[in-house]
Amino acid sequence: MSDFQTVIGLEVHLQLNTQSKIFCGCANTFGQPPNTQTCPVCLGLPGSLPVFNRRVLDHALKIAMALHCNVNPFIKFDRKNYYYPDLPKGYQISQYDLPIANNGFLEIKTGDTVKRINIRRAHLEEDAGKLIHDPAANCSLVDYNRAGTPLMEIVTEPDIHSPQEAYDYLTELKLSLQYLDVSDCDMEKGSLRCDANISIRKKGAKELGTKAELKNMNSFKAVKAALEFEENRQAQTIQAGEKIAQETRLWNEQKQITISMRSKEEAHDYRYFPEPDLVPFTVDQQTIEEIRKVLPESPAEKFNRFLKQYALSEYDTQILIQDKNLAAFFEECTTHYPQAKKICNWIIGPLAQELNTRRTGITTLNLKPGDFTDLVQKVDEGILSNLTGKNVLSAMIDTNKNAQTIISEKGLAQVSDDSTLEKIVDEVIRENEKTAAQIKEGKENAIGFLVGQAMRKTNGKANPKKLGDIIKRRIQNV
Numbered sequence: 001m002s003d004f005q006t007v008i009g010l011e012v013h014l015q016l017n018t019q020s021k022i023f024c025g026c027a028n029t030f031g032q033p034p035n036t037q038t039c040p041v042c043l044g045l046p047g048s049l050p051v052f053n054r055r056v057l058d059h060a061l062k063i064a065m066a067l068h069c070n071v072n073p074f075i076k077f078d079r080k081n082y083y084y085p086d087l088p089k090g091y092q093i094s095q096y097d098l099p100i101a102n103n104g105f106l107e108i109k110t111g112d113t114v115k116r117i118n119i120r121r122a123h124l125e126e127d128a129g130k131l132i133h134d135p136a137a138n139c140s141l142v143d144y145n146r147a148g149t150p151l152m153e154i155v156t157e158p159d160i161h162s163p164q165e166a167y168d169y170l171t172e173l174k175l176s177l178q179y180l181d182v183s184d185c186d187m188e189k190g191s192l193r194c195d196a197n198i199s200i201r202k203k204g205a206k207e208l209g210t211k212a213e214l215k216n217m218n219s220f221k222a223v224k225a226a227l228e229f230e231e232n233r234q235a236q237t238i239q240a241g242e243k244i245a246q247e248t249r250l251w252n253e254q255k256q257i258t259i260s261m262r263s264k265e266e267a268h269d270y271r272y273f274p275e276p277d278l279v280p281f282t283v284d285q286q287t288i289e290e291i292r293k294v295l296p297e298s299p300a301e302k303f304n305r306f307l308k309q310y311a312l313s314e315y316d317t318q319i320l321i322q323d324k325n326l327a328a329f330f331e332e333c334t335t336h337y338p339q340a341k342k343i344c345n346w347i348i349g350p351l352a353q354e355l356n357t358r359r360t361g362i363t364t365l366n367l368k369p370g371d372f373t374d375l376v377q378k379v380d381e382g383i384l385s386n387l388t389g390k391n392v393l394s395a396m397i398d399t400n401k402n403a404q405t406i407i408s409e410k411g412l413a414q415v416s417d418d419s420t421l422e423k424i425v426d427e428v429i430r431e432n433e434k435t436a437a438q439i440k441e442g443k444e445n446a447i448g449f450l451v452g453q454a455m456r457k458t459n460g461k462a463n464p465k466k467l468g469d470i471i472k473r474r475i476q477n478v
């Protein structure tokens, strides 16, 4: 590989999460019974006419701005003609020569550097239906629920130079799109799909090599693996003195290889022409400015602000901003208890763990920021041990009760009261005379053992720091 440079350009199809479809009033919802979300327009019945959904425009403008694109205010659609059973009209309404957005960029962190990936264009189109191949019935079934789902296709320049960079771009793009709330970006549900174009060329060469277009990857990991396989295959092909064929190749997840699907000769001529059923229109500057005003903070902006405002480490901040709802929860927490670092630790530690095992997000939990910070504060003040605190958090989520209620009900408060702890310590010293003697001779690391014994006697409810102090004091005085 070392003689070659890898060149990658990515095409991402994003399903927009509007309530209705792009050219009709059908619900834009996933997972409904087949062919229940359809009407004459999205079934392509003769005489039906499309009407452009205004909300789709808002979403598209947000994406265009977030990707620093030039917005083309002249909105025009084109027909992309091809025949396939999942496409009832025999053409897809798309944008050909005048995409709504072009010439943008996305900054990504890759390794230790920040790199700018240029966005060539982003355009609107409609999704096709879905074929379901049923070997048992020896036939294929078609579900048109997806037909007419609004899509934004986002195309990069061939600026990406490794499979890892492609992965990093996709990760950053997904996060940015999630911040905009324009799509759920779920590759498993197909709401985000990615085709990857890849070629290699001799280092220093000016011309691009012949590319292969890779399809059928259903995770970012698969995109990376497919690109890794393909850059090696292309290098081997060239080293064997053969030419790279321009073709579309399918990723086979089981075998972890790409397989040729069709060559350039078999490529479609789509006979694009302007869509006569939709009148072109212009978006006025005021509409664009209104969207710009409500454009939410980007992940990068939030990252920089959190660093400054809360004095967190880059590492903590990076984790915190991966989920914008969790980041918002964090900010609300700091208004209740201004200990940002401690709150952050509890969010990216125990709380994230709870969310993970429950496979849910913060917004579906009924956890109030003030209740959460009460808990954090109780641990800080030594009323609860760290471990008990975690258990209380879990119980809070299960029961919707606040920390104090759970502590009272279960008798969980940490024992910090001196005279109680002293009694326990004395007992422990009596039972472990040898260890106590060693400590007296200066073997300080044996203290931990006695602390452990005392914790046992209190079912973990004693304050370990205090225990350590008392043990030292009592042994010195013996």
Ligand code: ADP
Pocket: 007, 008, 009, 010, 011, 155, 156, 157, 158, 159, 197, 198, 199, 208, 209, 210, 211
């Ligand atoms: P096509 O006409 O085959 O769709 P495009 O020129 O529209 O090709 O480019 C599609 C995507 O492929 C873009 O993301 C672009 O950056 C990328 N691309 C184009 N040429 C190459 C190449 N030689 N190597 C790698 N990627 C490429």
Ligand code: MG
Pocket: 011
């Ligand atoms: Mg293309």
Ligand code: ZN
Pocket: 021, 024, 025, 026, 037, 038, 039, 040, 041, 042, 043, 148
């Ligand atoms: Zn419809």
